[in-house]
Each structure stands twice: as structure tokens, then as C-alpha cells.
Amino acid sequence: MSQITFQGDLRLGxxxxxxxxxxxxxxxxxxxxxxxxxxxxxxxxxxxxxxxTPARLDGxxxxxxxxxxxxxxxxxxxxxxxxxxxVTIGARLxxxxxxxxxARELLSRVGLAGRENTRPAALSAGQRQRVxxxxxxxxxxxxxxLDEPFSALDVLTRQRxxxxxxxxxxxxxxxxxxHDPAEAVRLAERAYVLHERGATPVALPPEIPPRDATNPETxxxxxxxxxxxxxxxxxxxxx
Amino acid sequence: xxxxxxxxxxxxxxxxxxxxxxxxxxxxxxxxxPGPLDVAEALWxxxxxxxxxTAFSALNLAQGLxxxxxxxxxxxxxxxxxxxxxxxxxxxxxxxxxxxxxxxAPVLTLWLGFGALSKIVMVALVTYFPIASALFDGLMRxxxxxxxLARQSGASRWRSLIYLxxxxxxPAFFSGLRLAVTYxxxxxxxxxxxxxxxxxxxxxxxxxGRGQTPxxxxxxxxxxxxxxxxxxxxxxxxxREDRSLS
Numbered sequence: 001m002s003q004i005t006f007q008g009d010l011r012l013g014x015x016x017x018x019x020x021x022x023x024x025x026x027x028x029x030x031x032x033x034x035x036x037x038x039x040x041x042x043x044x045x046x047x048x049x050x051x052x053t054p055a056r057l058d059g060x061x062x063x064x065x066x067x068x069x070x071x072x073x074x075x076x077x078x079x080x081x082x083x084x085x086x087v088t089i090g091a092r093l094x095x096x097x098x099x100x101x102x103a104r105e106l107l108s109r110v111g112l113a114g115r116e117n118t119r120p121a122a123l124s125a126g127q128r129q130r131v132x133x134x135x136x137x138x139x140x141x142x143x144x145x146l147d148e149p150f151s152a153l154d155v156l157t158r159q160r161x162x163x164x165x166x167x168x169x170x171x172x173x174x175x176x177x178x179h180d181p182a183e184a185v186r187l188a189e190r191a192y193v194l195h196e197r198g199a200t201p202v203a204l205p206p207e208i209p210p211r212d213a214t215n216p217e218t219x220x221x222x223x224x225x226x227x228x229x230x231x232x233x234x235x236x237x238x239x
Numbered sequence: 240x241x242x243x244x245x246x247x248x249x250x251x252x253x254x255x256x257x258x259x260x261x262x263x264x265x266x267x268x269x270x271x272x273p274g275p276l277d278v279a280e281a282l283w284x285x286x287x288x289x290x291x292x293t294a295f296s297a298l299n300l301a302q303g304l305x306x307x308x309x310x311x312x313x314x315x316x317x318x319x320x321x322x323x324x325x326x327x328x329x330x331x332x333x334x335x336x337x338x339x340x341x342x343x344a345p346v347l348t349l350w351l352g353f354g355a356l357s358k359i360v361m362v363a364l365v366t367y368f369p370i371a372s373a374l375f376d377g378l379m380r381x382x383x384x385x386x387x388l389a390r391q392s393g394a395s396r397w398r399s400l401i402y403l404x405x406x407x408x409x410p411a412f413f414s415g416l417r418l419a420v421t422y423x424x425x426x427x428x429x430x431x432x433x434x435x436x437x438x439x440x441x442x443x444x445x446x447x448g449r450g451q452t453p454x455x456x457x458x459x460x461x462x463x464x465x466x467x468x469x470x471x472x473x474x475x476x477x478x479r480e481d482r483s484l485s
Contacts, residue, residue, distance in 0.1 A: 070391055080406045093392035
């Protein structure tokens, strides 16, 4: 499987959201795309995943949608189905017979052993994202796109989920789309800061992800990234 | 729960007491407005014919409802699955819904006679539109994240219907069913008023014609209880389905 590249302008109609993109997502490992809210990050995620969106990226040929596993902030859980059925729904929609034993094992790995028959309404936000993660693992696609999956969670739950995702998706090709510098620094091997005039690659600490949140190196990198992000969005606000 | 029941019963008894008081004190003749005691007496002494006619009407209602359900569900599914069917049938549905069904009662009686068939068809007509339209609406309104899920999974239209659209449409379907069940008893009664030889509506008209107002009131009360029971049954079913979401 070859790497994903996007170059050119991300447009919404005639307006360019991000111009001069030049991003290469290598296979294996986590790449973070860090950008402020409203920039068009979710449009980018949808383009990569082959979902309908009014945004366009010049010359971008999206990979086969069946090779992409998308985990969004929403989780896309079926409210009427149990956790177990929610894990297998992707496969069932594709016409494949479900493997409940495997689904159970994955639910256990995300820490939801014993909750297989619970419905989403009875689960906490963090638990619902765990189900979504278990589904991503069940579908076992080659490329995983995480579109701000943990932004709606409280800080502690977010950290726990980040660690869990880092552990379970280790070694896969993961595109992490986020607005949180801390998240990018903790989890990614490579990162780009997205802004209106392109994508700037940034250096990350040498520690192997998931990086220790209390490590001074991590905190310094986080601060630098935050500054980069702030100045990038300031520059695009008209004087 | 029991507190609410107690209050309902209390309200009911108060209304009955006031009604009886009004009739007694104002000395209203029985054939104009019978008091609750007279109505209760009529209910009891006519219980056999009331039961028989209610059963007849209820049976026709059930058949009409079943027919309306089957046709309504089929229509909704067809429209959801086929773009062509949608384009062709949608304007027809909108136009047909504009025609007041109750105004068709005389025509139906003319075509289908005084018997059960005209009533069954009336109920079917009156229940068909709310069910078809509500279910179709529910099937089409799949939340965006679930539409995305269908696309991400490469789901066929059929599988998306079975696994996503149908379960998602259940609340909408029940809204339609609740509405249908509100109109169905009306359809039966009006159909029987226009022309019938049997049934609760027919009995009401007969009693009225003979000046047997207590019996007419008794029929009315039976009708009200029946309609309420039907509505509550559907509501309970809908609520049970709702609870399966949590």
C-alpha cells in the first residue's frame, strides 16, 4: 500500500480553505494534522474517507473507501443496538457474517468486558468511544482516520482513550486530525500544522509515542506547537 | 401512579355527579339529555346488543387497519427503495391525501354496499396515508453519521434499509400508527352512519331515531372507551419499543 499524499488547494466552491498543501502520510505510524477549528479539517477527513462533502482537493485521488476506517467525534453508534451489535455492524452492512466471539474479545480489549449487551444510551461518552474504537478494530481497515474522536471527552477520559488508542492501533497507518496540540504531541510520530496557507511540518520529541504527558520534553513541544498554531491562525485574521 | 389514578377517578365521579345534578335539578327530559344513572341502566339492559354490535364494528376496524398497515408499509418501503417509484408516486400521494376521506363514505357505500366491505375499505383508506407517510419520512431521515456509516461500510441499499433505516424509522412509524388509530374509529362510525345494517354507529343512529337517547349515549360511551383502549394499546406498544433504546 502506498502512502497518501495531498497537494494543492482545499476548496469550498470558489473559496480556498487551505492553499498550497503538501502533505505526505507515510504507511505505518501516526501522522497528526493539527489545525484550528473551522479550518476544514473534517472536510479533509471526509475527502480521504470518500464521504460526500462539498469541499474539493485539486488532483486528489482518494484511496479505496473500503481501505479506510473512520472514527469520528460522534462515534456513529446505533442507538437501538447493543455494544456487541454496534461493533459488528460495519461487517454486517457489508454482507459479512458477524463473528461475535471476536467482537467480544475486542470489547474486552477496550475495557468493556461484561457490557456487550448494553445500549449506547446506558454508556458514558468515553465508553461509547470505546465501542467505536472496538468497531474500528473489528473492521480492521488498512488506514485509520481519527477525526477528533476524543475532543468531546473530559481531560482524564481523553487521556485514557488516547493511551488505549495508541496501544491498540500501534504500527498501523493512522491519520490523527485534531485541534489539540497536546494530543498531537502525545500520540504522533509526524505532525503538520494546518493553516490557511498550507501545512507546516513540525518536529516532535524523540520519545516513542504515546509520550509521557508529564515529561518536560513533551510539555515544551506542546507549548511550541500551541504557539505555532496560534500565530498561524492570527496571521490569517485580517488586520 | 396511584395518585394520578385516584385523581382521575375523583374527577370522573365529580363530572358524573354534576351531570346527574344538572339533569335532576333542571328537570331535563330523558330524551334530550339522560342522566348518568339512566345511561348506566341503558348500558346494562342493552348489554347484549351493545356487545354484538361493538364486536361487529371492532372486527371491521381490525380488518381495515390490517389492510391499511400492509399497504402503507409496502408503499413506504417501495418509495424508500426505488427512486423511480418515488418520482412517480409522490405527487399521487400528495394529491390523494388532499381528498377528505370521510367525504368518500357515501360513494364507498354506493359502490361497496351496506355490508362490512365498505367500512373495511374506509378504515383502510383513513389509516393508509398516516402510516405510509410517517414510515416513509422515518426511512428517509437517517442521521448523517449513520448515512456515513452505510457508505463507509459499502452497504447495499437493501442492507442499509434492513440494518439502519428500518430500526431508525420505528419511532416515526409509531407516530403514524397512533394517528391512524385515532382516525380509524371515526371512519367506522361515519361509514355506518351513511349506510349500515349492523355496528355501533348503526346502533347509535337507530337509538336516536327511536328517541332512545339513553341507549344512544350508552353507545357513545362504549365507542369512546373502545377508541381510548385502542389508542392506549398502540401507545403502550410504542413506549415499549422506545424503552428498548435504553
